[in-house]
Amino acid sequence: MVSYSDSEVKIFHPLCEASLNWALKNLSLEKEYEVLHHQYTGTLEMDYVVRNIHTKKYLCVVEVKRTPADVQSTRYQIQAQSYVQMNEPENEKPFYILTNLEKLISFRYESGKPRVYQQMLLPGLEDVCDFSKDDEKEIIKKLAAIFTRLLDAFRNGKYKYFTTLEQFLAYMNSIVADDKRWKSSMAMLMYEYIRGAFRAVRRTEFKYDVHKFHNDVRQVCIEVNSVDFDGIFAYNSAKYLPRLTMPVSIFADIYKYGNINISGDSIADALHDMISENKRHDGEVATDLELAGLASVLARMSNGPLAAGKRICDPAAGSGSLICSSINVFNAKPNQLQANDSNPKLIEILSLRLGLSFPKIIAKPDVPQVTSEDIINMSKADFNDVDIVLLNPPFVAGINCVNRKVPFYDKIRTLKGSEAMTKVGQMNLGAVFLETVCYLANPGTTIACIFPKAHLTERGEEAIAFRKMLIHLFGLHTIFNYPGEGLFDSVTEETCIFVGKVLQRANDVLVYSSDVKVADIDLHDLQCVAGGYSRTDFMPVFPGVEARLFDWTELNDAVEDGWRMVCSEMGEAIQFIESNINRCTRLTNITKTTKVYRKGRAGVDGGSDLVFFDSIPALYQKYEKYVTLEEGMRNAKSNDFKLKSGDSKFLNFNGVGTHLAAEIAKDYISLARDAKKQQRKVKTASEWETIAKKDGQVKFANNSVLIPTKTRRSGRVHLSNIPLYVSTNFVVFTYPSMCEAEIIASYMTTVFYQLECEVMCKSHAGVRKGEVGDVVTTHVPVFRSISPTDISKIQAEIPNIEFLNLNDPRVSKTDEIWAEILFGPNAKACLDNAQRLLRFLANRRNRCNS
Ligand SMILES: C[S@@+](CC[C@H](N)C(=O)[O-])C[C@H]1O[C@@H](n2cnc3c(N)ncnc32)[C@H](O)[C@@H]1O
Known part of the structure; x- marks a missing residue:
């Protein structure tokens, strides 16, 4: 017997596939159409498609879920719809089906009817079988019979839209802001819904059609409240209208809907979506x-x-x-x-x-x-x-x-x-x-x-x-x-x-x-x-x-340091870091290599398009001649390891005369508004000046290493031999000499350092986030332990450094040199392991967004 807690792929999918194939056989269409499992549309994986063998176009998409509530869930219906929407050029017909084998709803996508309930086809929710009575054979037989009817209807355009919820939801949407009307309407409408649902299970408590109550909301409440549903029917004159007239046709539709959707799941889902739309x-x-x-x-x-x-x-x-x-x-x-x-x-x-x-x-x-x-x-x-x-x-x-x-x-x-x-x-x-x-x-x-x-x-x-x-x-x-x-x-x-x-x-x-x-x-x-x-x-x-x-x-x-060990995917990498990185005598915690480090500050209080002065062309062109601009690094997008300049021109307001500064800030306000930059809180010109002056106080000396705070696919690290103003997109470590900065930064581009970052930083929505608190836990080379010969080897490779593609890291000469220096005879094994683990963790981190 099938149960709701069985695996979708292992138990539900094979039964669905068998039924679809049986339906094609019933229609003698096996040579025209095929049933394909787990086809991709973009990055989304569809459970099943019925595809024309000759044209390779889809007749319909079938999405399988586990429970009847899933089938009635608006969100799953939207998920299935999105497949058909994305497939558009490859569709023979835009039909989709959502089923848990026990229940089924069919839909036809139409851009002019954007909501899923508008795309639902008659007869709405269909009963296929009953898991508590039917075995697998019976389920396949019953589902195949429905698929046979549907595939035939899809091919021959024999479908009708089921429009019952449309008017109801449009009506509720129109009164959502009026609490009394909402409660009173819900009482009247849900009376009919519950009457329909009760009738389907042969309960006869509510004999009368709602019209019998002549718009008397209180009477309706009294009728149902004797059974349950206090949340809808506990009448209170302060919260309800005494009488309410509503469009008559909604009642018939909502009764019908309740009669075939007994659970209330789909109506709850659709209303919840409406109520919480702006409150996510x-x-x-x-x-x-x-x-x-x-x-x-x-x-x-x-x-x-x-x-x-x-x-x-x-x-x-x-x-x-x-x-x-x-x-x-x-x-x-x-x-x-x-x-x-x-x-x-x-x-x-x-x-x-x-x-x-x-x-x-x-x-x-x-x-x-x-x-x-x-x-x-x-x-x-x-x-x-x-x-x-x-x-x-x-x-x-x-x-x-x-x-x-x-x-x-x-x-x-x-x-x-x-x-x-x-x-x-x-x-x-x-x-x-x-x-x-x-x-x-x-x-x-x-x-x-x-x-x-x-x-x-x-x-x-x-x-x-x-x-x-x-x-x-x-x-x-x-x-x-x-x-x-x-x-x-x-x-x-x-x-x-x-x-x-x-x-x-x-x-x-x-x-x-x-x-x-x-x-x-x-x-x-x-x-x-x-x-x-x-x-x-x-x-x-x-x-x-x-x-x-x-x-x-x-x-x-480990409460202070975090529970990385409970993320099983990290287990092997943590072990690798512990035995090879933390214990390596030539590596040390990064805070032992310099005390001069902090996060970039430019733009932290907003206004990065003011201080990175070439961001707004009109402002830049107007004042360029009157101010001295310095190098600034705003975005973590550059593919250069060694920075000869920043990616922006920075204006240090501390060096600008009072009058000019005020003028620039004033112009900035109007130009930024024109450029449609949303300011959450409107600031005055003098507030902007104060912010910009603060940003101008933090300039990073040359010999700095810039580590992006947000990393997705590219293992970027920059080495700067010029002074820079830096945005909050980087954490910066500054060293006493260029040579030392070069050695540290070169190591940071390797699979070893990037792997440690994957473990020590946090992952959020596909992005690796490394704030100062995370980066300070990582390890880098002890500069004085590197021999002059090794330093020369590393420096010789600097012009060739390219950032790792973390999702498919390739071992570079720099990786090999560092592996040799750090791990001697184990170099090859360590490199192979680090490369494998880095690839695994990076793909796990951002596979949802790849
Ligand atoms: C993530 S949703 C819960 C979803 C719900 N468990 C479900 O099954 O769909 C969080 C809910 O908390 C409710 N909420 C927020 N603040 C609350 C509070 N102070 N007291 C009670 N509920 C609250 C919100 O209205 C929202 O519906």
Whole structure:
């Protein structure tokens, strides 16, 4: 039997392929069309395409998912649509299908109907089979029958659009800003939706068509509220309109929609998208469904079955993807679910979705608890019966949530009696949210939390405080790492899952690392692993997933430096660095080679196009004759190892007369505005002057080595024998002599140094980020230990230095010379290893963006 936790690729895909082939056979089209697995369109991988053998054009794309909720998820529908959109020149027809084998929806892409719900074809969501009754053979047979009908219809233009949601969503969009109208409309419309869904499962509570209530909102609320759905129907005259007239046709459509989409998932998804459209930067992002399933399984592995009377809570539940994924995993009853979100517009969606997760049995008093509170207004009593918290907190960078964090810190102080552990620097809102939840929940509560992975390895004071909170308060016992590929929003922020038990210190922390996409992790296998983990290396525990146990003390000891060791992909490289780089007597920590280092400062407070004076042509041309310009390095784009000049002309305002400086700053304001440069905060001319003067105070002497702070593919390092003003795109180390700077910089271009940077810096959205705090942990040659002969050899190669392509590093003569100097007889082996590991890490880091 197939189950929702089986691997997509191993179990679901072969059944889909067999059904498609069977359908082609039924239509006698095997010689005309072929079924192809995992075809690429751009960098996206499509599960299946049906392709014309002769013209090589696509008849349709088929995307396979695991659960019915996935099929109804707007985001997965958009994913499938994007394949067809990208394929455009190669399409015979623009059809696409989304299926989990049990349910299926077909679509036809049309640029004039840009939303996926406008592209949905009749009959909408189709029932294919039932995993609880049908075996693999039966599934293939039933799916093949539907594919046969669809492929025939696609070829012969026999399709009709299913337009039910269109009018509904357009209407809701038009009233989104009017709270009373929104609530009242939702009550009227969701009455019809729920009536349709109930009718599909043969429930007859709501006999009357909504028109019977003559626009009486309160009466409608009374009818449904006797069953459940408080979030929609708990009438309150302050929040609802007493009566409401609406376009009649919407009701018929929404009833029909509810009748075939019983779960409420797709309507929740579509409305959530609308509500949170402009709030993504505030952390209002729905949890990926696959990830939600994994988090629930990990929570269950930590907690065991849910005891009677105990609850699962998501205190920042959004539209409910995460908490709904726990229902099957825990076999939870309706009243064991507790969902809260501070956005009041989500309460109806949560209420609908949670209630309709139990369409056959939902009835008071056994109903989920749905609230719309700011978490800081919740109390410990709200978490009394909660054994499990599932959490995907709002991620907002510290600098953008300074005021939002204040009440959280106050709340933690009240609950804890002292200051929050996360009250440090520019802490991310998500971390402060998590700490608040830890103090609200009872000691011993299992929390499974989806969180940005960078916090495992970063060295900033915020990440250190966060890690301390994880091991001392959160009770961290499991970390699950997975590739960012295939998940929504993965490109901006790679995440992982932490599982802990509040205030219960674990002796060991188990770290899983998956090489396969989250969708392909076999959740059965995961739950069946019965110990036997290695303490020294990551070892496979089932196909595609490795695990390793770490002593709690090991993580505690490394809390300041970061937990690179828990990223299994780093394991071999860390070992390589420890045995070959850290122990090599001819290499030393870079801070022992010079005390003169800092990050470039030009532009740190904005205005880099003012100080790098040739950025705005009109400003430059007007004043060029009246000012003395110096060399500046603004962008990390040059391919020259040795810089004979900067890439920009820098204007040091400290050397410009008062009158002229004021004039330039004034012109800059109007020209920068004309050039459409968005200034977040408008500054006056004199403020710009002050900023520019500060930038002019930091000039780097010659004999400097410039290391870019952001690196994607090219292992750039620059050597400068002229004085320079440098932007924040570089960290700069200055040496007493040109010769010493040349030797150090030459080494930095090698596979050895670039590999160490891959390990020691952090990876974010495909970019290697190396701030001063990261670069100071790296190692470079001890200059005086290099013989004059070796120095000559190195210098002779300097004109030939080309930067490494990190994704495909080629060993250069400079690499060979350094390997020989540093590792003697082991030179070749060390070079081969460093090259291999560098390639592996760089491709892993930026494969999502390649
Ligand atoms: C990443 S989303 C959660 C997604 C959700 N778990 C799901 O399954 O789709 C974060 C949520 O936190 C909510 N939120 C932000 N601040 C909050 C607060 N102070 N109290 C409660 N919820 C909050 C946002 O409205 C947003 O829906």
